[in-house]
Amino acid sequence: MSEAFGFREFGGPQVQDFFDRPDPVPSPAEVLIRVTVAAVNPLDHKLRSGVVPQFYGDRPFPQVFGAEAAGVVLAVGADVEGLDVGDTVFGCTLSGAGTYAGTTVLLGTNTARKPEGLRDDWAATIPVAGTSALNAVDQLDLPSGATILVNGVGGGVGLLTAQVARDRGLHVIGTGSTAKRTLAEAVGATFVDYTEGQVVARVRELAPDGVDGVVDLVGGASLRTVAPLVRDPKKVVSVADPAVAELGGEMVHRRVDRADLERVAALMVEGRLDPYIVRTYPLSQAPEALALVESGHALGKVVIDLTGGTASEG
Numbered sequence: 084m085s086e087a088f089g090f091r092e093f094g095g096p097q098v099q100d101f102f103d104r105p106d107p108v109p110s111p112a113e114v115l116i117r118v119t120v121a122a123v124n125p126l127d128h129k130l131r132s133g134v135v136p137q138f139y140g141d142r143p144f145p146q147v148f149g150a151e152a153a154g155v156v157l158a159v160g161a162d163v164e165g166l167d168v169g170d171t172v173f174g175c176t177l178s179g180a181g182t183y184a185g186t187t188v189l190l191g192t193n194t195a196r197k198p199e200g201l202r203d204d205w206a207a208t209i210p211v212a213g214t215s216a217l218n219a220v221d222q223l224d225l226p227s228g229a230t231i232l233v234n235g236v237g238g239g240v241g242l243l244t245a246q247v248a249r250d251r252g253l254h255v256i257g258t259g260s261t262a263k264r265t266l267a268e269a270v271g272a273t274f275v276d277y278t279e280g281q282v283v284a285r286v287r288e289l290a291p292d293g294v295d296g297v298v299d300l301v302g303g304a305s306l307r308t309v310a311p312l313v314r315d316p317k318k319v320v321s322v323a324d325p326a327v328a329e330l331g332g333e334m335v336h337r338r339v340d341r342a343d344l345e346r347v348a349a350l351m352v353e354g355r356l357d358p359y360i361v362r363t364y365p366l367s368q369a370p371e372a373l374a375l376v377e378s379g380h381a382l383g384k385v386v387i388d389l390t391g392g393t394a395s396e397g
């Protein structure tokens with residue numbers, strides 16, 4: 084049994100609750116872990132709001148928030164290869180078991196051993212945010228020296244995307260609100276503050292012939308504004324909005340397999356990628372952590388420490 088934070092039905096923050104949950108029983112394809120750190124993603128509040136009710140099928144309520152975590156393996160399903168009890172790991176709960184809880188189950192194929200030298204909180208940001216950044220930049224497949232626009236550069240996926248792109252020798256232009264400038268510039272992006280207006284004109288000043296690729300993390304009207312800035316419409320990818328297909332681009336094909344988890348982890352261990360965890364909350368403050376991400380204007384990554392720590396910044 085462990086304490087968990089989740090929701091009793093689809094709805095707004097008023098349906099959220101803490102409750103005790105029996106340790107989930109791993110299927111043959113899963114591992115049971117003691118969660119050390121869970122990362123917070125927009126997916127968490129989107130699932131609570133019921134905007135993607137099909138995501139986990141007809142999983143019974145109450146449901147537990149969270150899709151990515153780091154932790155220690157307590158039990159291993161019969162079909163899981165390459166993971167043992169006692170391993171420190173990080174991965175995804177694609178079954179919807181949630182990660183804002185003392186224990187959860189992760190799918191073995193979407194879980195990797197944490198390499199030496201990688202912090203648990205950094206590892207917890209890899210399965211959703213880290214691999215999204217990797218998959219997006221991989222998909223654009225641009226040569227060194229090309230210019231990429233990261234729309235929404237200051238959030239969890241945006242800062243990681245900018246770093247993966249820079250690591251491949253790409254020039255990065257990033258859009259965000261004023262508070263995102265410092266971190267965007269710290270990761271090497273040329274920052275365009277959308278609150279000042281004139282986003283298109285400003286990007287055209289920086290890239291008069293247009294950009295070579297766009298990674299969109301915002302969607303909607305913002306995506307429609309920046310998409311025409313790319314020379315080849317096929318080089319617009321989004322993780323946020325399937326309507327990108329109407330503009331000639333495509334959604335990022337997500338894999339979240341063990342090989343990608345290990346690739347992102349290696350970049351972090353080698354000092355080439357920082358998830359920029361700006362706030363760490365204890366489980367008791369999970370509502371505040373989620374509200375910050377639900378504001379739509381989070382800076383970097385927000386994580387929840389399940390080991391009994393207190394709230395901290397930076």
Ligand SMILES: NC(=O)c1ccc[n+]([C@@H]2O[C@H](COP(=O)([O-])OP(=O)(O)OC[C@H]3O[C@@H](n4cnc5c(N)ncnc54)[C@H](OP(=O)(O)O)[C@@H]3O)[C@@H](O)[C@H]2O)c1
Pocket residue numbers: 124125126211212215234235236237238239240241258259260261263277300301305322323337376379380381382383
């Ligand atoms: N399909 C997948 O597998 C997958 C995986 C990961 C994420 N996602 C989706 O990708 C999106 C981004 O995720 P995330 O974790 O990076 O979210 P996040 O941490 O909340 O960051 C989103 C960022 O976008 C910025 N933003 C909002 N409006 C903007 C605008 N008009 N122009 C430029 N920037 C704007 C926000 O702050 P400011 O406005 O203050 O700059 C914020 O920094 C979410 O919709 C998420 O659900 C999908």
